[in-house]
Amino acid sequence: MNDLVERIRNLSSEQALEAAQFLSKSVAPQPANAPDATSALAPLIKQPYKNLPQIEQRARLLLLTAAVTSEYHEEARKAVDGAGKKQFILGGAEIVLLAMVGLGALQTILAKGKVSETTKINVTPGKDGGDVTISGEKTIVYGVGIDLAAILKASFGGPATMVAPK
Amino acid sequence: MPGPEQVRELRTRTRDALKWANPADLSVLDTELRDWDDLAQNIGAGIAPLVTKNQRVCFLPGRLFTGLPLHLARMPDGSFLLEHHEVNYAPNMATLLGQPKLDNQQTGYALVTVTKENDSADFRERALSTSSTLKSRLEALGETVWLRQEEATHQSVLYILPATREILFVCHGHYAGPTNGYGICLADSGHLPPPTLAIEESPDLARFLLTWADLENLTATPTIVVSIGCSSGLTLVAPGGVRYGLEQTLFQTGTCSIISPLWDVEQSTALEWLGLFYKARGDNSTGTVAAAWQRATLEMKARGLHPYFWAPFICNGSIFTEEL
Numbered sequence: 001m002n003d004l005v006e007r008i009r010n011l012s013s014e015q016a017l018e019a020a021q022f023l024s025k026s027v028a029p030q031p032a033n034a035p036d037a038t039s040a041l042a043p044l045i046k047q048p049y050k051n052l053p054q055i056e057q058r059a060r061l062l063l064l065t066a067a068v069t070s071e072y073h074e075e076a077r078k079a080v081d082g083a084g085k086k087q088f089i090l091g092g093a094e095i096v097l098l099a100m101v102g103l104g105a106l107q108t109i110l111a112k113g114k115v116s117e118t119t120k121i122n123v124t125p126g127k128d129g130g131d132v133t134i135s136g137e138k139t140i141v142y143g144v145g146i147d148l149a150a151i152l153k154a155s156f157g158g159p160a161t162m163v164a165p166k
Numbered sequence: 167m168p169g170p171e172q173v174r175e176l177r178t179r180t181r182d183a184l185k186w187a188n189p190a191d192l193s194v195l196d197t198e199l200r201d202w203d204d205l206a207q208n209i210g211a212g213i214a215p216l217v218t219k220n221q222r223v224c225f226l227p228g229r230l231f232t233g234l235p236l237h238l239a240r241m242p243d244g245s246f247l248l249e250h251h252e253v254n255y256a257p258n259m260a261t262l263l264g265q266p267k268l269d270n271q272q273t274g275y276a277l278v279t280v281t282k283e284n285d286s287a288d289f290r291e292r293a294l295s296t297s298s299t300l301k302s303r304l305e306a307l308g309e310t311v312w313l314r315q316e317e318a319t320h321q322s323v324l325y326i327l328p329a330t331r332e333i334l335f336v337c338h339g340h341y342a343g344p345t346n347g348y349g350i351c352l353a354d355s356g357h358l359p360p361p362t363l364a365i366e367e368s369p370d371l372a373r374f375l376l377t378w379a380d381l382e383n384l385t386a387t388p389t390i391v392v393s394i395g396c397s398s399g400l401t402l403v404a405p406g407g408v409r410y411g412l413e414q415t416l417f418q419t420g421t422c423s424i425i426s427p428l429w430d431v432e433q434s435t436a437l438e439w440l441g442l443f444y445k446a447r448g449d450n451s452t453g454t455v456a457a458a459w460q461r462a463t464l465e466m467k468a469r470g471l472h473p474y475f476w477a478p479f480i481c482n483g484s485i486f487t488e489e490l
Contacts, residue, residue: 022190022191047367049364078190078191082191086396089362090361090363094341095362
């Protein structure tokens with residue numbers, strides 16, 4: 001596993017994007033829910049070249065997450081094996097596509113580690129018989145294993161807290 | 167047989183599946199190509215009664231079928247069309263039947279080799295060492311110019327094109343948007359092409375790419391153009407039938423045959439294919455360029471590889487491009 005993590009860290013920027021695309025196709029053949037993904041990625045999609053470092057970071061996050069998830073480890077290895085072997089240079093439209101499909105794949109992989117899902121609904125009666133206001137809030141907590149937590153911390157600085165999977 | 171809308175949709179899916187195939191794991195590609203396999207069988211069944219063994223088959227794929235690997239049509243006996251037939255593609259009948267014009271100015275051969283800025287040492291070395299071998303093969307055919315790495319710029323390539331009988335590009339390919347189509351990556355001002363080229367966002371980067379628009383003002387281009395640049399054989403067909411791609415200007419300026427891939431090729435097998443193609447070209451018994459294309463392709467197939475590796479190249483243009 002450490003060997004694969006090291007290889008992912010050593011991939012060039014465009015190799016990481018290419019490998020993430022290969023991985024995405026094998027774990028989540030359909031792109032992420034399009035409207036959600038498009039709005040989440042809108043700032044990156046507008047100027048893919050300018051935002052390449054962020055898109056690359058997402059690609060590495062996807063690869064590292066898969067590499068330390070036993071179910072996807074082999075797919076991650078094959079994706080890394082295949083990167084950097086083609087006679088092509090990535091362009092803007094392709095970078096956008098990579099950002100889109102990568103998000104869907106990350107959703108798929110992380111969904112396997114869903115720890116909890118809570119839905120909170122607030123009902124506020126209107127004053128003096130006015131309209132009732134109903135609002136909702138859904139919280140999903142994904143757990144990451146100790147391995148992934150350590151790798152994410154080393155690679156990206158690490159999130160403030162990690163939730164251990166049950 | 168599926169209707170036009172279904173074929174159009176299938177063409178997009180097939181092109182995307184081939185473009186993004188992982189050379190280290192083709193199982194996903196096999197799944198994605200199932201619908202293409204069905205269409206390939208339908209096409210093969212339609213062609214079979216019309217041809218006898220070893221007849222050449224010519225495709226004018228039109229708006230609907232452009233970009234599909236029709237040479238991989240499945241015949242009723244399960245073989246691929248190209249196993250028993252030389253296969254030619256052409257955008258129209260005039261190109262298909264165009265006679266090569268022998269220009270006395272076009273005497274030499276040219277080889278252009280450009281890797282990108284941060285290709286691995288192995289990748290770079292393979293491109294350069296194979297190019298060196300290919301240069302020897304071309305020299306057996308005639309005087310050969312080799313533009314290597316930083317030497318191969320727009321200026322130098324456009325300078326040699328009109329005086330060259332045949333040119334071979336060992337370069338990267340790149341998609342430059344819906345109107346520029348697919349092009350070939352070159353060096354500029356002492357720099358190799360960068361690892362990413364977002365030309366729509368940074369138009370200045372177009373200096374690293376040779377597209378059909380760059381060739382528009384040339385008076386002549388080589389009779390034969392060969393490229394391993396990824397997808398450089400793809401032509402985009404806009405509504406109304408306008409075609410965007412290198413063929414668009416090359417066929418107007420004297421080129422008779424373009425040998426280039428329909429999808430993003432894996433470098434080492436593409437280079438091997440090139441070696442076999444030029445070996446076949448050097449063999450006097452081969453005859454036409456299409457025959458050399460067929461022989462090289464079948465030799466690659468005989469190694470037991472997946473079609474992704476042995477079938478990307480197509481022979482596009484005139485049926486009269488003999489060994490000159």
